[in-house]
Amino acid sequence: MFRVSNNLVGVLNLLAFLLSIPILVTGVWLSKQANAECEWWLQRIFIVLGVFLLVVSLAGLVGACCRVSCLLWLYLFVMFLLILLVLSFTIFAFVITNKGAGxxxxxxxxxxxxxxxxxxxxxxxxxxxxxxxxxxxxxxxxxxxxxxxxxxxxxxxxxxxxxxxxxxxxxxxxxxxxxxxxxxxxxxxxxxxxxxxxxxxxxxxxxxxxxxxxxxxxxxxxxLQSLKTDWKKVTIVNVIFLIFLIIVYSVGCCAFRNNLRDNWKR
Structure with a gap:
């Protein structure tokens, strides 16, 4: 039987995979609809985020459910880099939005x-x-x-x-x-x-x-005041997302350890 951590990683990555599809579709739609320079950055963010979630969630899903240790190791490595990236951006956003008021x-x-x-x-x-x-x-x-x-x-x-x-x-x-x-x-x-x-x-x-x-x-x-207000909202979301990533990463580490044990027993 699959262990609980493997199942949990599989479920979380299945949700991420399903989420990546509408995000990717939205990015492609924006790239076709954008008629002003205001929207160029938005469509790129959606496309990059959608592709990233699609690839990473597939690696985590296959690695956890099919007990492919190399894929799960790659998944954990990317997740670790993502946690560092989100943490760095969150700290940076706090620092640069700390000044300025009307x-x-x-x-x-x-x-x-x-x-x-x-x-x-x-x-x-x-x-x-x-x-x-x-x-x-x-x-x-x-x-x-x-x-x-x-x-x-x-x-x-x-x-x-x-x-x-x-x-x-x-x-x-x-x-x-x-x-x-x-x-x-x-x-x-x-x-x-x-x-x-x-x-x-x-x-x-x-x-x-x-x-x-x-x-x-x-x-x-x-x-800048308008941008600062938006960045503060993004920072709050980042903190919540960071907590979620750490939890998923911890569960993924347990699933990776389970894979190694199962492979060793064989």
Whole structure:
């Protein structure tokens, strides 16, 4: 009879194998549907994850159920590397998301964000011209500022200041409050005649819907705040996934030991 650990590894890897199929199909579907640069990374993640789960789960399934020690050893080796990878990424994510927060403004329902408040690693990513051109293209294609303009189109100045804006809306779709522009609409502001601004974002602002504040430091900071929030959620999932991997790895070690004992008895 198969031992409990072998059966358990087999069941867990069967579930992983079944899970890998819709993940892989989703990645292939996204690769056919993606029409903007925003989605290129997402389809790659799904395809790589789907192929990885498919191969590893098959190795674990055959190794445990058919008592093929070499496959089970390969499975455990890959699992060990995966545990190290997930652990390293989780620690890294905790470190780089530890800095950065929005600044509370007086009599404002929203916050403003400064690029210098975030980790150097994050700053280097968005200060790279190639990276930012791609991100900016994504933000434009997402129409976040078009929706912003429509959502708050009927607001007067006092009501607009009381709105609870997202970090991207605050950083990319309106000028910084320090510019003191004249409000004419959520994404339409009249610059002062002097044009002497201490904040370079004030010069970068343009009422053109394709420009707005997409070239501003506040937009980069708003994007990092949104990214930081997502990374924190991913980190929590990673911790749960890491615990699951350690449990599966421990059970797999027991199954490998059982295989060695059975082979030795033969």
């Amino acid at each position: 600044q509370v403004l007086s009599n404002r329902g929203y916050k403003e964000y400064r690029l210098g408040d975030y980790s150097n690693w994050f700053q280097n990513r968005v200060n790279n011209a190639h990276n930012w051109n791609r991100i900016r293209s994504c933000l434009r294609s997402s129409k976040i500022c078009s929706q912003f303009q429509t959502q708050f189109a009927n607001d007067n100045l006092q009501k607009f200041y009381a709105e609870n804006l997202s970090s991207l809306q605050s950083g990319c779709c309106k000028p910084s409050d320090s510019c003191n522009f004249e409000y004419q609409g959520p994404s339409v502001w009249k610059k002062t005649e002097s044009g002497n601004y201490s904040n370079p974002d004030c010069n970068a602002w343009d009422n053109d819907p394709n420009v707005l504040c997409f070239n501003c430091q506040t937009c980069k900071a708003g994007f």
